[in-house]
Amino acid sequence: MLLMTIAAKSLSSVSAGVARAAAIGFSGTIQLVRALAHRREVMRLSTELDERALKDIGLVRSDIDGALATSWLDDPSAVLAERSRSASSLAAARREHALRHAGSKPMLAAKADIAVARCA
Secondary structure (H helix, E strand, O other), rough: OHHHHHOOOOOOHHHHHHHHHHHHHHHHHHHHHHHHHHHHHHHHHHHHHHHHHHHHHOOOOOOHHHHHHHOOOOOOOHHHHHHHHHHHHHHHHHHHHHHHOOOOOOHHEEEHEEEHHHOO
């Protein structure tokens, strides 16, 4: 009886290990297929969109070239998403900076006011 219990437990652990290995292999295959499909879509972006359309989505041509230069195993759309996010956050920071300093007069406008006051 003890021998059957040991055999049953070891077989169940083997089958769990095999199932786990198969799941890891299957998820790797799914990840590869997804990366290849996304690579094809990024290539379509490169051929179908001009510079203005790319700018509308926060990218430039070099972003696409850089994403396609990654390994075939990597997902280029993740690279593009990160570059677009960083570009939009940089633009938001510039807008915030401009809004904070919008109340102060530029130096040329201040000099023009002084010149107008002298003439009057």
